[in-house]
Amino acid sequence: MTDAVIETRGLCRQYGAFVATDHVDFAMKAGDRRALIGPNGAGKTTFLNLLTGQVMPTSGTVWLNGEDVSQVPMHRRVKRGIARTFQLNTLLRESTVLENVQLAVLEHRGQGGKLFGGARAQRDAAESAMEILGRLAMTEHAGRRVSELAYGRQRLVEIAIALALQPKVLLLDEPAAGVPPADSHLVLDVIAALPDAIAILIIEHDMKLVFRFAERINVLVQGRMLMEGTPADISSDPRVREVYLGKSHHG
Numbered sequence: 429m430t431d432a433v434i435e436t437r438g439l440c441r442q443y444g445a446f447v448a449t450d451h452v453d454f455a456m457k458a459g460d461r462r463a464l465i466g467p468n469g470a471g472k473t474t475f476l477n478l479l480t481g482q483v484m485p486t487s488g489t490v491w492l493n494g495e496d497v498s499q500v501p502m503h504r505r506v507k508r509g510i511a512r513t514f515q516l517n518t519l520l521r522e523s524t525v526l527e528n529v530q531l532a533v534l535e536h537r538g539q540g541g542k543l544f545g546g547a548r549a550q551r552d553a554a555e556s557a558m559e560i561l562g563r564l565a566m567t568e569h570a571g572r573r574v575s576e577l578a579y580g581r582q583r584l585v586e587i588a589i590a591l592a593l594q595p596k597v598l599l600l601d602e603p604a605a606g607v608p609p610a611d612s613h614l615v616l617d618v619i620a621a622l623p624d625a626i627a628i629l630i631i632e633h634d635m636k637l638v639f640r641f642a643e644r645i646n647v648l649v650q651g652r653m654l655m656e657g658t659p660a661d662i663s664s665d666p667r668v669r670e671v672y673l674g675k676s677h678h679g
């Protein structure tokens with residue numbers, strides 16, 4: 429047994445002859461603040477999809493809280509504590525921030541269909557939603573329509589919806605994409621300050637944000653995990669400089 433909340437062993441994914449994920453060993457513990465970096469096409473999104481179950485492995489295993497979930501479909505992995513946000517917008521833009529998060533809480537509790545009944549369930553869900561919004565410094569925006577918010581705050585609503593699933597592992601694919609540079613570090617700071625019990629993995633191209641957020645960084649190149657280390661290890665490693673920072677970085 430390890431104390432990893434999520435772990436992969438020898439994880440592989442091929443598309444025909446093309447190897448998108450190549451024998452990846454990876455582990456995160458509760459409270460980790462981790463970034464996954466690598467050049468375009470390195471296989472970062474594929475790796476995230478393998479963790480969530482959107483993509484199934486060709487070989488190798490995925491472990492969630494010590495259980496082999498390699499063949500478990502995505503919706504059941506969510507129930508076991510893994511959540512992610514998407515780069516596409518899944519928000520109800522003309523509803524309020526609170527309504528969006530409340531709905532996610534209700535759905536997670538299996539009460540999503542009871543929109544006009546269950547006043548108590550509604551109230552409880554609203555309380556939970558407000559608590560989540562508080563963690564994201566969004567309390568004062570709860571009553572605003574999503575469409576009225578600055579883009580950075582809309583990204584935080586997506587994260588609030590993921591938090592409604594009460595994850596132990598939170599996966600974020602470019603959480604600050606599209607956010608004006610002046611605000612992007614604020615988005616990452618709010619994410620970093622989420623409760624310690626949650627392990628957080630981000631894919632991020634902007635190295636300034638990566639170095640600000642992550643305690644450890646994994647570098648993926650051509651489907652393989654080239655190295656894992658602290659920001660200092662990564663920035664001083666000649667292989668990383670050559671394959672990633674030097675040539676293909678597009679952040």
Ligand SMILES: Nc1ncnc2c1ncn2[C@@H]1O[C@H](COP(=O)(O)OP(=O)(O)OP(=O)(O)O)[C@@H](O)[C@H]1O
Binds near residue numbers: 446467470475
């Ligand atoms: N369904 C698929 N069928 C065939 N090839 C695929 C499929 N999904 C991904 N790939 C290939 O796997 C490789 C890795 O893609 P992936 O999107 O995971 O990389 P990435 O590191 O996230 O890239 P980026 O930084 O550009 O988003 C790419 O060459 C891609 O074309």
